[in-house]
Amino acid sequence: MKAIGPKLVIATHNAGKLREIQELLAPYNIECVGAAELGLPEPEEIGNTFVDNADLKAREAADLAGLPALADDSGISVDALHGLPGIFSARWAEDDEGNRDFGRAMERVWREVEAAGDEAGHDAHFTCALAIAWPDNGQVESFEGKVFGTLVWPPRGDKGFGYDPMFVPAGHDRTFGEFEPDEKHAISHRAEAFRKLVAALG
Numbered sequence: 001m002k003a004i005g006p007k008l009v010i011a012t013h014n015a016g017k018l019r020e021i022q023e024l025l026a027p028y029n030i031e032c033v034g035a036a037e038l039g040l041p042e043p044e045e046i047g048n049t050f051v052d053n054a055d056l057k058a059r060e061a062a063d064l065a066g067l068p069a070l071a072d073d074s075g076i077s078v079d080a081l082h083g084l085p086g087i088f089s090a091r092w093a094e095d096d097e098g099n100r101d102f103g104r105a106m107e108r109v110w111r112e113v114e115a116a117g118d119e120a121g122h123d124a125h126f127t128c129a130l131a132i133a134w135p136d137n138g139q140v141e142s143f144e145g146k147v148f149g150t151l152v153w154p155p156r157g158d159k160g161f162g163y164d165p166m167f168v169p170a171g172h173d174r175t176f177g178e179f180e181p182d183e184k185h186a187i188s189h190r191a192e193a194f195r196k197l198v199a200a201l202g
């Protein structure tokens with residue numbers, strides 16, 4: 001991926017995502033620096049789609065840092081909730097002061113799924129949009145990946161982050177919270193978006 005080396009800003013303030021993106025980038029010998037490490041602000045996510053939000057996060061980081069920047073916008077969409085929380089996945093975890101608690105967010109999702117009734121089912125999927133922006137010419141490219149599965153209660157496992165402990169990918173019986181990193185990267189929404197990015201820029 002010569003096009004994005006030698007130094008790339010990982011434009012996320014989420015430690016779980018940063019770790020996964022660094023694992024996915026590991027084979028490519030690219031020096032990465034996190035947005036928090038550079039003191040970059042967290043932009044307001046005013047887009048209506050995962051791609052719009054990934055684009056705006058990458059664009060802002062590339063402009064401020066003067067380096068290529070990779071951003072991720074992602075979330076969980078629940079069929080029984082007509083796709084919510086979707087792009088609001090992080091916001092469902094926030095209290096009035098903006099502090100996040102994913103235990104509470106998962107409880108809210110499960111409560112609303114139960115309220116929707118048995119016929120609505122437990123199907124859900126994660127989506128990940130990755131965007132790369134370059135500093136000089138305004139170019140941005142984005143790629144999307146998804147993984148489908150079902151929600152379970154109570155949450156299980158502490159290996160992932162966010163909503164991982166309540167999501168069982170199709171064809172498996174453990175939650176993403178119980179997956180090893182490499183197992184998650186074999187099938188995850190983020191890994192699929194990343195494979196598309198590598199294919200396009202590689």
Ligand SMILES: O=P(O)(O)OP(=O)(O)OP(=O)(O)OC[C@H]1O[C@@H](n2cnc3c(O)ncnc32)[C@H](O)[C@@H]1O
Binds near residue numbers: 012013014089160163
């Ligand atoms: O915007 P940045 O700074 O990247 O970090 P964020 O945590 O705010 O990220 P998003 O705005 O994209 O919100 C997506 C939320 O969806 C959840 N999420 C995304 N990918 C996930 C994954 O692989 N496993 C579990 N939860 C995930 C996670 O809790 C995120 O906080």
Ligand SMILES: [Mg+2]
Binds near residue numbers: 045090
């Ligand atoms: Mg965010």
